[in-house]
Amino acid sequence: MSLPRPFQLIWLLFFSSLLSWLPATAQSQTPNSAAVPAVVTFTLDFPTSAPEHYSIRVPSEGPAQYQSSGRLSADSDETDSFDLDFPLSAETRQKIFDLAAKAGYFQKDLDSHHKGLAFTGKKTLAYKDAQRTGEASYNYSSSQTVQELTSLMQSLSTTLEFGHRLKYYHHYQKLALDEELKRMEELARSNELVEVAAIQPILDQIVADSSVINVTRARAQRLLARAGGH
Numbered sequence: 001m002s003l004p005r006p007f008q009l010i011w012l013l014f015f016s017s018l019l020s021w022l023p024a025t026a027q028s029q030t031p032n033s034a035a036v037p038a039v040v041t042f043t044l045d046f047p048t049s050a051p052e053h054y055s056i057r058v059p060s061e062g063p064a065q066y067q068s069s070g071r072l073s074a075d076s077d078e079t080d081s082f083d084l085d086f087p088l089s090a091e092t093r094q095k096i097f098d099l100a101a102k103a104g105y106f107q108k109d110l111d112s113h114h115k116g117l118a119f120t121g122k123k124t125l126a127y128k129d130a131q132r133t134g135e136a137s138y139n140y141s142s143s144q145t146v147q148e149l150t151s152l153m154q155s156l157s158t159t160l161e162f163g164h165r166l167k168y169y170h171h172y173q174k175l176a177l178d179e180e181l182k183r184m185e186e187l188a189r190s191n192e193l194v195e196v197a198a199i200q201p202i203l204d205q206i207v208a209d210s211s212v213i214n215v216t217r218a219r220a221q222r223l224l225a226r227a228g229g230h
Contacts, residue, residue, distance in 0.1 A: 038129035046121030163199030
């Protein structure tokens with residue numbers, strides 16, 4: 001028995017709305033590959049340096065990650081592991097990704113293969129997004145783009161390692177703070193430090209600590225001012 005015409009229209013409308021709803025639901029449950037952040041990673045392994053190993057992971061959005069292991073300083077026998085999530089300025093993040101693109105996302109050999117060059121550590125640059133991946137290791141690259149990106153990453157590590165040591169000295173050896181901050185000021189004046197704002201928390205603690213001598217607190221204050229922290 002066929003349904004009366006009014007009921008046929010009701011069922012037709014119901015199934016039409018159901019069919020139009022299902023694709024949208026399926027689409028909402030499918031992971032969106034465009035939402036996967038791109039990531040640039042720089043790794044250095046250099047057994048005779050301090051630190052002996054470190055990696056910097058820079059995603060296209062969100063905090064960057066730093067991890068290192070080795071001696072606290074070149075004249076120290078103590079070893080330590082250091083992990084830090086830190087904010088990165090939009091300008092530096094954009095520069096890193098622009099250089100990665102200019103370097104072809106590290107999908108080709110980056111090493112110069114020049115004989116007789118001193119070993120300055122095994123460096124690895126890697127890139128990954130939803131469409132492509134690339135990774136290459138090198139001691140020295142003749143590419144100006146790779147040299148610029150390497151220098152930027154190494155300067156970033158230098159800044160973060162200063163923060164690591166400052167935190168240690170502030171807790172265990174406050175008299176060592178002044179020499180560290182003096183070195184930081186010298187490097188900052190020659191533009192060899194980047195993203196000082198990433199270590200603002202420890203600089204703030206030093207400035208606020210009345211048990212730290214005034215000249216040392218003043219150095220920390222000047223570094224914060226230079227970084228725009230105060």
